[in-house]
C-alpha cells in the first residue's frame with residue numbers, strides 16, 4: 001500500500017480559503033489567544049509527521065497480528081506501545097483538551113484534522129486516543145472538580161486511557177434495557193456490578209491505567225432510559241496523592257474476534273462490585289453521555305472519511321502505474337504495451353467519485369467542527385443557540401453519511417485494483433474490512449437517520465433545518481454570477497430538500513411508521529445536498545486561481561464532476577422517500 005501522506009494542502013485550503021476559520025477563532029475569546037492560522041498550520045504539520053512516520057507503518061502488521069487476550073490482560077500488536085508513547089508525548093491525546101487540566105486547547109476544527117490523519121494512518125490505533133478524548137469530554141463537562149483534578153491531567157497526557165461502557169448483551173440501541181447496577185456506599189462512592197460487551201479499549205497494555213465511564217442504574221432508578229446514571233470506574237484505584245493504588249474489581253473476560261480493526265481491543269468487561277464515582281446527576285447519565293456523543297459521532301464520521309482518503313491515495317498511485325488495455329480514443333502511452341488504467345472512463349469515474357466524496361466530506365466535517373467550536377466557545381447567546389441547533393441537526397448526517405461514503409470509497413478503491421484489491425498484500429481489502437464498523441458502532445446509521453428525521457427535523461418542527469437551508473439560500477443569493485454553474489444545481493438541490501422536508505413534516509402527523517420509513521434515504525438526500533453546498537463554497541474559493549496552480553484547477557474539475565455525476569442521486573432517493581411506509585408493510589413477518 002502507498003505510504004500515507006497527510007493531505008495538509010487540502011486541510012489548509014478548507015480551513016483558510018473556504019472557511020477563513022482564523023476569523024472565527026479571533027471572535028471567540030477562549031480561542032483568540034490559543035490559535036491562529038499559523039499555529040494551526042504548524043500543529044497539523046507536526047501531527048502529519050509523527051502519524052505518517054510512526055503510526056501508519058503499524059497498520060498492516062497490527063491487522064495481521066491483532067490483539068491477544070490472556071488472564072493477565074490484553075496485549076496490543078508489536079510496536080503499538082512505543083507508538084502510543086510517542087503520540088502521547090507529543091501531546092496529541094489531549095490536542096482538543098481543556099488547558100486548565102493540561103490539554104492543548106485546540107479547537108475542534110483542528111483536532112478534527114488530526115483525527116482524520118490518525119485514523120487514515122491506522123484506524124485501530126486511532127480508536128485508543130479517540131475513546132480517551134471522548135471520556136475526557138464527558139468528565140470535563142459533568143464530573144465534580146475533584147474528579148476532574150484527579151483524572152483529566154493524566155488522561156490528556158496519555159498516561160491513562162479512557163473507555164465508554166454502554167452496551168450489554170441484551171441492550172445495544174435500546175440502552176433503557178441495561179442491567180448493570182450501582183449501589184451507593186457510605187463514603188459517597190458506588191459499587192458497580194454488571195457485564196458490558198463490545199467495549200473498545202476496555203483493556204490493553206498501552207497505558208498504566210484505564211478510566212471506564214460506565215452506564216448503570218441505582219437500585220431505586222425509574223425504569224427505562226430515564227433511570228440511567230454515569231459512573232467513573234478506574235481499572236486501578238487512584239490514591240489521594242494521585243499515585244496508583246490497588247487493582248479495582250474490573251476485569252476483561254475475553255476479546256472479540258472480528259471482521260476488521262483487529263488491532264483495536266473489543267472487550268467483554270466484568271464489573272464485580274467495582275468502586276466508582278457518580279459523574280453528573282443521578283438518572284441523567286444518558287444526557288451526560290450525549291455531551292460527548294456529538295463529538296464522538298463526528299469523530300466516527302471522520303473515521304469513514306479517513307479510510308476513504310487512505311484508499312484513494314493508494315488507488316490513484318496504482319491507476320497511474322497499472323497498464324491494461326488501450327484508451328478508447330487511441331493509445332496514450334505509445335512506448336508501453338498498454339495504457340495506464342487511469343485513461344479508462346470507468347476507472348476515472350471511481351477515482352473521481354472517491355476524490356469528490358473525500359474532499360466534500362473533509363469540508364463538511366470541518367464545517368460541523370466549526371459549529372461545535374461556536375457552540376462551545378461563543379459568548380453570544382444567540383450565536384451559541386444557533387450553533388447548538390445546527391450541531392444537533394448535522395451530527396447524525398456527519399456520522400452516517402461520512403461513513404456510508406467512506407465504505408463506498410473503499411469499495412471503489414478496492415475495485416480499481418481489480419483482483420489485487422481482494423488480495424491482502426495491497427491493503428485495500430483491510431480498509432474495506434476496517435471501515436465497515438463505522439456504520440455500526442456509536443449508534444447504527446439507521447438509528448442516526450431516525451435521530452435526524454424524527455428528533456431533529458420533525459421534533460423541532462423543521463426549525464433546526466431552516467438554519468441550514470436559510471444559510472445555503474443566503475449564500476446562493478449573494479454569490480457572484482460567475483459561480484452560477486455551481487450555485488444553480490445547489491439551488492435545485494435545496495429546493496428539493498425543502499419539499500422533501502415539508503413532505504416529511506406533513507406525513508409524520510399521520511402514520512407513526514412514516515418517519516422510520518423515510519429516514520435513511522432522507523438522510524442521504526440531506527448529505528448529498530450538504531456536500532453540494534460544500535462544493536459550491538470550495539468552487540468560490542478556487543475560481544479565478546485555476547491558472548496559477550493545478551490544485552485549484554483540480555478543485556473546480558472535481559466540483560463540476562460532483563454536481564453533474566453524484567448530486568443527481570438525490571432524485572432516485574427522493575422518489576424512494578416519497579413512496580412512504582406502505583411498501584415496507586406489504587408482507588407479514590411470516591411472509592418473509
Ligand SMILES: Cc1cc2nc3c(=O)[nH]c(=O)nc-3n(C[C@H](O)[C@H](O)[C@H](O)COP(=O)(O)OP(=O)(O)OC[C@H]3O[C@@H](n4cnc5c(N)ncnc54)[C@H](O)[C@@H]3O)c2cc1C
Nearest residue numbers: 164165166167172173198199200266441442443444446447
Ligand atoms: C467493534 C465494536 C466496537 C464497539 N465499541 C463500543 C464501545 O466502546 N462501547 C460501547 O458501549 N459499545 C460499543 N459497541 C457496541 C455498538 O455501539 C452497538 O453494537 C451498536 O450500537 C448496535 O447495538 P446492537 O449491536 O445491540 O444492535 P441492536 O440494537 O440489536 O440492533 C440490531 C439492528 O436493529 C436496528 N434497530 C434497533 N432498534 C431500532 C429502531 N428503534 N428503529 C430502527 N432500527 C432499529 C439497528 O439499527 C440494527 O440494524 C461496539 C461494537 C462493535 C462491534
